[in-house]
Amino acid sequence: MKPENKNFFQKVYEVAQLIPYGRVTSYGAIAKYLGAARSARMVGWAMNGSHSMEDVPAHRVVNKAGLLTGKHHFDGTNLMQQLLESEGIEVIDHQIQNLEKHFWDPFKELPAD
């Protein structure tokens, strides 16, 4: 029984916190980085608990298409979009523009270890 499993949520939070300003990533990318590529849903679910964490920029986590699928969990209807736009990310119709440009790949940015 490896401790990594138990730290799954924790890792999700850590990676989310590591997302730099003005950058975004996908649930799948995080999940894959955590070693559970098929647990992308778990990542989102973990974000459910992110509200307990102050430094978890859940708004910087979107789906693979760059759609703000998780915006429903935010207070308003366009809060998430506003947050992203506030960081210099162009968002149209709940979809991030130039996603590749703003995309933050944990594999690429974080040490492979």
Add this chain to the structure above:
DNA sequence: CCTGTGACATAAG
């Protein structure tokens, strides 16, 4: 141990 669940991903109609 079993069941429900979920902010995904992918495919099909």
Add this chain to the structure above:
DNA sequence: CCTTATGCCACAG
């Protein structure tokens, strides 16, 4: 564009 369906997996009860 939309909805429906399946897989997938970790966690909560």
